[in-house]
Amino acid sequence: MSKGITHIWRHPIKSHGREPLESASLIAGQCLPGDRVWAVAHEASEADGSNWVPCANFSRVAKAPQLMALEARYDETSEQVTLIHPGQGELTFSPDSDADLPRFLDWVRPLMPENRAASARVLRVPGRGMTDSDFPSISLCNWASHRAVEAAISHPLSPQRWRGNIWFDTGNAWEENDWIGRDVQIGEAVLTIRERTVRCLATTTNPDTGIRDADTLKTLRDTWGHQDFAVYAEVIQDGAIRVGDNVKVL
Incomplete structure (x- = not known):
């Protein structure tokens, strides 16, 4: 085979x-180009984007199962990401933009369990993806x-x-x-x-x-x-x- x-x-x-x-x-x-470029730090996270940190600092499927149903499209020219969810529809935003952060947090909030730390900010680490x-x-x-x-x-x-x-x-x-x-x-x-x-x-x-x-x-x-x-x-x-x-x- x-x-x-x-x-x-x-x-x-x-x-x-x-x-x-x-x-x-x-x-x-x-990493694979465009893979785990960003991660979503939750409100209890100590991640600041200066270096790699373990996955416990981030909103993730293990704690928020509805995130697994997301699909994504990444436009590398505009640095915009479109997220698609069967219950939430679509959102296109710039993960690096502070101005776009409230829109993203509002859109993703219904996908997060109420008993978990809420998503708070999107960050990236220069030079590498945020792999596990x-x-x-x-x-x-x-x-x-x-x-x-x-x-x-x-x-x-x-x-x-x-x-x-x-x-x-x-x-x-x-x-x-x-x-x-x-x-x-x-x-x-x-x-x-x-x-x-x-x-x-x-x-x-x-x-x-x-x-x-x-x-x-x-x-x-x-x-x-x-x-x-x-x-x-x-x-x-x-x-x-x-x-x-x-x-x-x-």
């Missing part, structure tokens, strides 16, 4: 929507592993539950977990596989409805003895990638 890329996804604002791409230009030491890893990462997801989880849980699952960047199919479930410490070539770029991705409550949420409806974490633990899906990689050689490009372990 081909190891070619089937999908490339970016998430312009952390936990606030996804966007498909046909291609991307990877740069050594950086403490290094600028790109997540690689194997369709074979996704199918294994679907079989174990006994019903279909949207791959968007995993919020991955690059999807491919080796035909062998969990093969990607054996790549830790190795390099892979994807299109013209080379990445080194750093670590497995430990999953959280967000993956229990349906991306179409924003409702928690599948115990993915229990399925992973009971069936395979871990809570991991996908691997984090770091770009070590610049290069373009496109849907259809092969993923080759070096």
Whole structure:
């Protein structure tokens, strides 16, 4: 079975929507372009945009399931993001604009649980995306592993539950977990596989409805003895990638 890329996804604002791409230009030491450029700090957060901080500082799907139903479109020329939600409609705004912040906070407020810290500000960290890893990462997801989880849980699952960047199919479930410490070539770029991705409550949420409806974490633990899906990689050689490009372990 081909190891070619089937999908490339970016998430312009952390936990606030996804966007498909046909291609991307990877740069050594950086995230997928346009991925997690911004994050939404909540009112109890100490994040100030000066450096990377853990995900607990931000509004995210694990605490606000309705955020999972968001889709996003990022216009890199205007630096504007359009968010689309089945219950809220659309909002186009500039995440860097203080003037646009009240509109965004008003729009997203109904998606946030009342018992959680409210969203307060949007920030970015210069030079990197706000990934869950403490290094600028790109997540690689194997369709074979996704199918294994679907079989174990006994019903279909949207791959968007995993919020991955690059999807491919080796035909062998969990093969990607054996790549830790190795390099892979994807299109013209080379990445080194750093670590497995430990999953959280967000993956229990349906991306179409924003409702928690599948115990993915229990399925992973009971069936395979871990809570991991996908691997984090770091770009070590610049290069373009496109849907259809092969993923080759070096």
